Structure formats: structure tokens, C-alpha cells
Amino acid sequence: MPLDEVIAQADHVRRERVHGDMEFCGIVNAKSGMCGEDCGFCAQSSRNPSGSGVYPLIDCDRILQIARKAVDAGAQRVGIVTSGNSLTGKEIELVSSAIKRFSECGILPCASLGKISLERLDHLMSAGLRRYHHNIETSERFFPRVVTTHSYKDRIRTILTVKSAGLEICSGGIFGLGETWEDRIDMALELKELEVDSVPINFLVPIEGTPMGKRTVMSAPEALRIIAIFRIVLGKTPIKVAAGREPVLKDLQKMIFSAGANGMMVGGYLTVPGAGDTCDRALIREVALSWGR
Numbered sequence: 001m002p003l004d005e006v007i008a009q010a011d012h013v014r015r016e017r018v019h020g021d022m023e024f025c026g027i028v029n030a031k032s033g034m035c036g037e038d039c040g041f042c043a044q045s046s047r048n049p050s051g052s053g054v055y056p057l058i059d060c061d062r063i064l065q066i067a068r069k070a071v072d073a074g075a076q077r078v079g080i081v082t083s084g085n086s087l088t089g090k091e092i093e094l095v096s097s098a099i100k101r102f103s104e105c106g107i108l109p110c111a112s113l114g115k116i117s118l119e120r121l122d123h124l125m126s127a128g129l130r131r132y133h134h135n136i137e138t139s140e141r142f143f144p145r146v147v148t149t150h151s152y153k154d155r156i157r158t159i160l161t162v163k164s165a166g167l168e169i170c171s172g173g174i175f176g177l178g179e180t181w182e183d184r185i186d187m188a189l190e191l192k193e194l195e196v197d198s199v200p201i202n203f204l205v206p207i208e209g210t211p212m213g214k215r216t217v218m219s220a221p222e223a224l225r226i227i228a229i230f231r232i233v234l235g236k237t238p239i240k241v242a243a244g245r246e247p248v249l250k251d252l253q254k255m256i257f258s259a260g261a262n263g264m265m266v267g268g269y270l271t272v273p274g275a276g277d278t279c280d281r282a283l284i285r286e287v288a289l290s291w292g293r
């Protein structure tokens with residue numbers, strides 16, 4: 001189907017099901033690098049000599065300071081993100097204290113801490129956590145070509161644990177890794193079946209030193225088609241465009257909202273900078289105006 005027709009269908013679904021609701025998220029990269037996993041796209045794997053920042057878990061005050069900056073850039077929710085497969089008990093305590101401080105400051109807290117037990121999720125919920133992030137990353141079929149140190153089933157297991165704890169789950173993936181359209185459609189169907197509460201869409205930003213560092217950046221029309229297909233499949237579920245928005249969409253960033261997205265990440269990403277707060281805020285204002293909000 002021509003791209004303009006797919007976009008028109010997605011826009012129709014967005015108007016009917018999502019109306020003018022918009023969601024903007026920010027992140028705090030609270031622990032960076034030194035990761036024992038081997039995700040082929042990630043600059044934080046210790047197997048990928050990318051030169052990206054390496055530091056242990058930062059303290060509560062610093063987490064709060066970065067979160068406030070994300071709120072200034074337009075974020076309503078801020079996720080505390082840590083590298084690695086999972087955190088230690090002591091690290092969970094620190095994140096739990098930060099979540100309490102978020103709640104006291106009126107910031108909606110999210111967390112992306114890798115694999116986690118029900119008991120730890122309960123603990124974080126009592127501190128005020130309501131949503132957890134854990135991507136499926138790609139399709140089940142393509143997953144072993146991207147990561148070999150854990151399985152797709154491991155990721156689904158964590159998502160189901162989060163849901164059984166009673167938390168909302170934010171789960172999406174990353175595109176431009178060499179996956180096919182069939183993989184992309186399988187991802188959308190999987191996320192629909194999992195009844196996730198929010199879907200982040202990332203586009204690969206190839207980073208030197210990672211196994212995917214030589215891949216080319218996806219074209220804007222391809223990215224817009226992915227967003228539109230996800231909107232058509234996922235109906236009213238919030239769809240947010242995250243990393244890769246700027247290098248992939250360039251001057252067409254506003255088009256992500258016509259293609260069906262109703263949110264985006266603001267204030268920069270884990271290992272790559274964003275467009276800057278001024279550009280993000282201008283884009284939010286422009287979309288709000290055109291949606292009549």
C-alpha cells in the first residue's frame with residue numbers, strides 16, 4: 001500500500017481511539033555500561049568497545065536532578081534506567097528511595113532495571129512505582145541474531161512477572177537491525193497480545209564499536225510506515241517514538257504524529273544526545289496546536 005494511504009489509515013485510528021492524548025517521557029541513565037549482556041545494538045555492553053560512558057549507580061540527589069531536567073524539557077513521566085541484566089538488593093534500595101522522591105515532587109516514576117522478581121517489584125510499588133519498562137526488542141524469530149546471552153522467552157517472562165505484580169508495562173523495541181517486515185508485524189502482534197500499556201519505538205543509531213555500528217540509518221519513509229502499522233495494529237495503546245527520531249526523521253519529525261504516534265521521548269537518550277530541549281518543546285507545541293489541544 002502506498003505510504004500516504006497507510007498513514008491516512010493510522011491517522012484515522014489515532015483520531016478515533018487516542019483523540020488528542022499525548023504522552024512525553026524522559027529518562028535518567030542511572031547506571032551506565034559494564035553490561036555482561038551482548039545486545040548487538042547497544043553501546044553499554046562490555047563486549048562492545050564503543051567508548052560510551054561507564055559509571056556505577058548514581059545517588060538519589062543526582063537521579064532527581066536529571067529527572068527535573070527531563071520534566072523541564074516537557075516529560076510527564078521519567079524512567080530510571082540501569083544497564084545490566086539485573087540489580088543487586090542494595091541498588092534496588094537506592095532506586096526505591098529515588099522513586100519515593102519522584103512521587104514527593106509530582107514526577108510520574110517509571111523504572112527499567114532489567115530482569116526482576118515479584119518481591120522486588122512489590123517493594124518498588126510500595127515506594128510509588130506504577131509502570132515498568134522492558135522491551136521485547138525485536139521478533140522472537142530474529143532475537144537470536146541480536147542477543148545471545150539471554151532469550152526472547154526470558155524477556156517475555158519478565159514482562160509477565162511485571163503484569164502479575166499489577167504494574168503497567170511499557171514495552172516496544174528497536175528497528176533497523178536487519179529485521180524483515182514480517183518480524184516487525186510479529187512484534188506488533190506480540191505487543192497487542194501482551195496487552196502492554198505503552199509502546200516505545202526506537203530506530204537504530206549505529207554506534208562505532210558495536211556489531212551493528214556499520215549499518216545504515218533507516219530512511220524516514222520506512223520509519224513512518226513502521227509507526228503507522230503499529231498504530232493500526234495496536235489501536236488505542238500509546239505509541240512513543242524514542243531513540244533515532246532525530247537522525248532518521250530529520251525535518252520530518254512532526255510526521256511521526258500524523259503516522260500514529262501520540263508521544264515521544266524528550267531530553268535525550270541513553271547513549272546518544274537528543275535534539276535539545278528547545279527543539280523538543282517547539283515540536284510538542286506545534287503538535288498540540290495542530291491537534292487542537
Ligand code: SF4
Pocket residue numbers: 035036037038039042043044045082083084085
Ligand atoms: S540493551 Fe541493556 S541488557 Fe543489552 S547490552 Fe545494553 S544495557 Fe545490557
